Amino acid sequence: MKEDILNFIYNLKREGIKYDLKVMRDFDDFFGSPHKFYKTIHITGSNGKGSVANMIFNILRKKSSCGLYTSPHLVRFNERIFGQDREIGDDEIENYLRKYMEYITGNMQIKRNPTFFEVTTEMAFQFFKDHNMDWASIEVGLGGRLDATNIITPEISVITKISYEHTDRLGTTLMEIAREKGGIIKEGVPVATGETKPEPLRELRRIASLRKSKLIESSTYTRLKQFNPGEYDSDIEIETDYHSYNIKLKLPGAFQVENVRTVISAMENLNDGVDPRIIETGLNNSRWPGRMEIIRRDPLVMIDSSHNPSAALTLATSIRKMFRKKPLLVVGMLSDKDHYSYLHNISSCSDSIILTTPEEPDRSVDPEKLRPIAEEVFNSVKVIRDPVEAYEYAIRSSDFVVITGSMYLIGVIASKLNVEMLPYWK
Numbered sequence: 001m002k003e004d005i006l007n008f009i010y011n012l013k014r015e016g017i018k019y020d021l022k023v024m025r026d027f028d029d030f031f032g033s034p035h036k037f038y039k040t041i042h043i044t045g046s047n048g049k050g051s052v053a054n055m056i057f058n059i060l061r062k063k064s065s066c067g068l069y070t071s072p073h074l075v076r077f078n079e080r081i082f083g084q085d086r087e088i089g090d091d092e093i094e095n096y097l098r099k100y101m102e103y104i105t106g107n108m109q110i111k112r113n114p115t116f117f118e119v120t121t122e123m124a125f126q127f128f129k130d131h132n133m134d135w136a137s138i139e140v141g142l143g144g145r146l147d148a149t150n151i152i153t154p155e156i157s158v159i160t161k162i163s164y165e166h167t168d169r170l171g172t173t174l175m176e177i178a179r180e181k182g183g184i185i186k187e188g189v190p191v192a193t194g195e196t197k198p199e200p201l202r203e204l205r206r207i208a209s210l211r212k213s214k215l216i217e218s219s220t221y222t223r224l225k226q227f228n229p230g231e232y233d234s235d236i237e238i239e240t241d242y243h244s245y246n247i248k249l250k251l252p253g254a255f256q257v258e259n260v261r262t263v264i265s266a267m268e269n270l271n272d273g274v275d276p277r278i279i280e281t282g283l284n285n286s287r288w289p290g291r292m293e294i295i296r297r298d299p300l301v302m303i304d305s306s307h308n309p310s311a312a313l314t315l316a317t318s319i320r321k322m323f324r325k326k327p328l329l330v331v332g333m334l335s336d337k338d339h340y341s342y343l344h345n346i347s348s349c350s351d352s353i354i355l356t357t358p359e360e361p362d363r364s365v366d367p368e369k370l371r372p373i374a375e376e377v378f379n380s381v382k383v384i385r386d387p388v389e390a391y392e393y394a395i396r397s398s399d400f401v402v403i404t405g406s407m408y409l410i411g412v413i414a415s416k417l418n419v420e421m422l423p424y425w426k
Contacts, residue, residue, distance in 0.1 A: 005094045006077075008101065012116035019146040019169075020112070027114045027122055028151055030103060034122075034129035035136070038067075040152045041266065044140035044181045045160025047311045048194065048259045051251065051288050052160050053139040054423050055263045057082070059282030060135040061424075063274055067128035067136040068423055069149070071117070074290050074305075074411035079421050081124045083131045087421075088123070096123045117141050121148040143170050145183020157184045157191040157213075158266050160259065162200040163310035164338070178203035190214040190269050192221075194262035218258070218265040227257055231322055232294065238264060243276040247283045250425060252292045253318040287425045290410050292318065295419050299399040303410040303419075307333070309341035315404060316349035326350045328398035330390050332358040332409035335365045340373050346404070347377035355383045356390035358408035387412045 028035070041060075043053045050070050060066035065084045073079040081088040100119060107113040114122070121141075128136045138154070140147045143166070162178050170180045178200035185191045185207050195201050196219050208215035225244075226237035229252070236247040236257060245264060249256060260283060267274045290305045292315070306315045319327065329350045333339055347353075353374050355367035367383045374381045384390035391413050394401045403413050414421075 005097050009077075009097055009116060009119060012104070012114070012119060021146060021148070021151060023107075023112050023114055024118045024121070024148045025151050027103070027118060028125065031100075031122065031126065035125040035152050037129045038133045038136055039272075040136045040138050040154040041156055041158060042138050042140070042149065042152060042154040042184050043158040043160070044144040044147075044184050045158075045194070046163040046165045046177070046181075046308065047314065048160035048255065048262075049139055050305075051256060051259045051286075051291060052158055052263055053137045054288045055259065055283055055286045056158070056266065057137040058286045058424050059263070059267060059274060059279050060137065061085075062278045062282045062285075064134040065132065067124070067131070067133040069121070069124040069136065070139045071120070071141050072407055074407060075415040075419075075421060080120060081127050082423055083127060083133060088127050092127065093123070096126060115148075118148045140184065142166060143180040143183070145180045147184075150184055153186050154189060155270055155272070156266050157186065157189060158262060159184070159191060159193040159195060159204060160262060161310070162195050162197070163308060165308045165310075166336070168336070174199045175203045179207070182207040185211050185213050187211045188213060190216060192216040192218060192262055192266035192269060194218045194258050214269070216265045216269050218261040221265045221268075222261040224257060224261065227254070229254055229322060236260060240264065240268060242268060245276060245280055245283075247280055249283060249286070251286060251288055252294075252322065253314070254321060255314045255318060285424050287423060289419065289421050289423070290407065290414060293419075295414065295417055296395075299395050299401060301395065301401045301403070302327070303413060304402065304404045305407045305410055306346075306404050307337060307342075307406050309338050309345050312342045312345040312404075313348070315402075316346050319349040319402065323400065325400055326352075327400040327402040328394050329353040330356060330387075330394050330401060330403040330409075331370075331405035332356045332367065332387060333365050333370065333405045334358060334360060334363040334408070336363060337365075339365065339370055342405070343370065343373050344377055350402070351378060352380040352398075353378045353382070354390045354394055355381065356387045356409065357385050358406040359387065359412045360406070360408040364406075364408070388416055391416070
């Protein structure tokens, strides 16, 4: 991709995140509202939303044709926008940006121009239209209510588990965060959720009732009959009142069971209906790069994108259940995260940590600032600022390494090892 084009879109990041849907609506209207030419499913939540978006994509691409929009990317910008069997090409990105450039620069002079995420979202919507997708699985970027993706009216909304995150923007209580997430619930459109905690669930029930939307709670809609986890895949048997599912999921981690239950709850409540065998096949084929993913066997190296305290605890719990040995952790974090809680939670699976720097210059936290917190809970703490050097040191020092804390860290390592980024298994 030409450097001037790439610089143009990345320079829009300086605009930051704007909580105002008017600019996105105007931008989308100007270019013909491409998202209205196919059906969508809208996914938000604090943890698991990317995995759920991926599972839904894999199911619907077996049913007909489907696009997938997620963020952020691990290695290449193109990963964010995927249509059926390929990611968006460099030439297509260039063409869309040249098409948008006059509108963006013109609005810089008279009012707020579209941000990086708004432009990326519109590009995804247009790409799916141009390639005649029947469906698109759309992951929210942040929150829900005022996220750029929230101009769509989906066939069903999906809300995964809710936890404390971005409290400076979404609120300081689970109820406030649930209110932001519940903002994707549309009038009369059903919503499926995997949430079970009383405080956020009450808020989701309130919003669904207010908007006359059927709320499907996966914890009661589905029944887990069997779960046999392995290091690399899991055998899962789930029942509903209508169907039984036997799934061999190649996404490790016990937490994925709840994501599967949420997906099944959503798929069974689509007006179009999805054949149960297609649901099984799609789930079996799901691959989500960078989520408890083994990228090397000798030594064993896992990358995981957990970046908030809840996800850290889930990751640590899964590691303790799946492996008999403790890993050496390589952790880098962004400045807007809850470092204290994250490091305390992740320490439950390990005694040793290397602190390093994610490849996100504007928001990465100096690993030396994390050292005092880490020394409270780890027996061994080392700082290696360069992430590649940290990785190379780790694989010389341990036969089991887990790299986590930020997608911007695991992306660097995935790139170094040429990890394939396809959202499904070949």
